[in-house]
Amino acid sequence: MSLRLRRIAVDGFRKFREPMAIDGLTDGLNIVIEPNETGKSTLLEALRAAFFVRHSTKN
Structure with missing residues (x-):
């Protein structure tokens, strides 16, 4: 299985x-x-945040 982005x-x-x-x-x-x-570059940062930054409800 692979991830395929079709829309951002x-x-x-x-x-x-x-x-x-x-x-x-x-x-x-x-x-x-x-x-x-x-x-x-901001778009790339958003993608990086969506896939690799750990999120919490405290922030």
Whole structure:
């Protein structure tokens, strides 16, 4: 079994105060190309937090 992301949605994480979604992700390599300061690194941080940061209800 493998994990396949088809859509990424972010809301309320750092600079993403309004909901934002990337649809249509496919198998293999997907590349996000956007101008500087549009949130590419923040999107990566959100993915890292979702999969690798331990969460608790105290925070």
